[in-house]
Amino acid sequence: xxxxxxxxxxxxxxxxxxxxxxxxxxxxxxxxxxxxxxxxxxxxxxxxxxxxxxxxxxxxxxxxxxxxxxxxxxxxxxxxxxxxxxxxxxxxxxxxxxxxxxxxxxxxxxxxxxxxxxxxxxxxxxxxxxxxxxxxxxxxxxxxxxxxxxxxxxxxxxxxxxxxxxxxxxxxxxxxxxxxxxxxxxxxxxxxxxxxxxxxxxxxxxxxxxxxxxxxxxxxxxxxxxxxxxxxxxxxxxxxxxxxxxxxxxxxxxxxxxxxxxxxxxxxxxxxxxxxxxxxxxxxxxxxxxxxxxxxxxxxxxxxxxxxxxxxxxxxxxxxxxxxxxxxxxxxxxxxxxxxxxxxxx
Numbered sequence: 072x073x074x075x076x077x078x079x080x081x082x083x084x085x086x087x088x089x090x091x092x093x094x095x096x097x098x099x100x101x102x103x104x105x106x107x108x109x110x111x112x113x114x115x116x117x118x119x120x121x122x123x124x125x126x127x128x129x130x131x132x133x134x135x136x137x138x139x140x141x142x143x144x145x146x147x148x149x150x151x152x153x154x155x156x157x158x159x160x161x162x163x164x165x166x167x168x169x170x171x172x173x174x175x176x177x178x179x180x181x182x183x184x185x186x187x188x189x190x191x192x193x194x195x196x197x198x199x200x201x202x203x204x205x206x207x208x209x210x211x212x213x214x215x216x217x218x219x220x221x222x223x224x225x226x227x228x229x230x231x232x233x234x235x236x237x238x239x240x241x242x243x244x245x246x247x248x249x250x251x252x253x254x255x256x257x258x259x260x261x262x263x264x265x266x267x268x269x270x271x272x273x274x275x276x277x278x279x280x281x282x283x284x285x286x287x288x289x290x291x292x293x294x295x296x297x298x299x300x301x302x303x304x305x306x307x308x309x310x311x312x313x314x315x316x317x318x319x320x321x322x323x324x325x326x327x328x329x330x331x332x333x334x335x336x337x338x339x340x341x342x343x344x345x346x347x348x349x350x351x352x353x354x355x356x357x358x359x360x361x362x363x364x365x366x367x368x369x370x371x372x373x374x375x376x377x378x379x380x381x382x383x384x385x386x387x388x389x390x391x392x393x394x395x396x397x398x399x400x401x402x403x404x405x406x407x408x409x410x411x412x413x414x415x416x417x
Contacts, residue, residue: 074397095410103144110137125179126188131161135283147299154292165285169243173265184283197274201226202266210259222273229261231376232369242318263344286341294334302330363388
């Protein structure tokens with residue numbers, strides 16, 4: 072997110088705290104190597120399976136983080152090995168039903184590798200409300216509104232053009248696209264049902280924050296294999312496992328470039344709204360600015376998109392420069408540590 076930053080491997084307290092004002096920036100490649108070392112230490116130290124405290128990380132959470140780090144390093148052979156290790160040796164598996172991943176009665180299902188655990192009334196989150204509809208936004212009369220319209224803030228909605236990119240027979244669509252009531256009343260905005268919790272109070276839910284799950288791992292395996300060895304059968308098999316669960320036809324016979332684009336699109340459909348996958352993917356691929364501008368074009372061409380939506384994305388796209396893919400070193404940190412150098416462009 073920030074490129075080169077100071078690296079600390081000891082607690083930042085006592086005498087070490089005084090060093091923060093003198094520490095230079097560590098090259099990001101060296102930081103990646105430290106992350107890999109930390110992950111391997113965790114793999115050798117953590118249990119294979121979670122015990123009574125289901126939310127605690129296992130060795131497989133460390134392996135998943137290592138897999139992601141190798142992808143950032145573009146060490147695709149190592150990323151492939153990590154993904155294969157999870158698929159072949161972990162207790163986790165792809166659930167038969169996409170809907171079941173998000174079943175609130177079975178949050179710690181076999182697909183989930185690592186997540187933050189929230190509990191209504193105890194350690195609650197308002198994340199579900201951010202994705203749920205807000206009654207005054209939708210244009211539906213009060214008597215026609217389902218119960219979920221009383222639970223949301225309506226902060227996060229899908230772009231219409233992205234929602235329409237789902238195939239009608241895609242079994243993920245039911246949990247990913249909510250744009251009309253009772254299949255008859257169209258909504259102004261498009262919502263993401265897999266992030267709802269209709270059984271708990273508004274702003275006080277136990278919706279867990281999912282970081283790593285098996286659908287993600289299979290698609291990372293497909294990406295790593297395609298980048299390392301081209302469009303091999305192993306790459307097609309990995310993406311097709313995810314597509315088969317979604318009820319979609321398998322892919323075959325694509326070039327490396329075409330399979331790369333297919334994997335990137337599949338990740339968007341599979342993981343929309345989960346974790347922080349999309350932005351990190353776009354940053355990792357170096358396509359954030361391109362994606363923003365492409366979405367502006369697609370959204371502007373949608374006939375049922377409101378002018379406010381187009382104005383918002385136009386503002387985002389028109390003010391984005393490529394250097395902004397890396398964030399600025401905060402000014403407060405530079406004041407505290409004059410050895411820090413600001414990233415280019417800021």
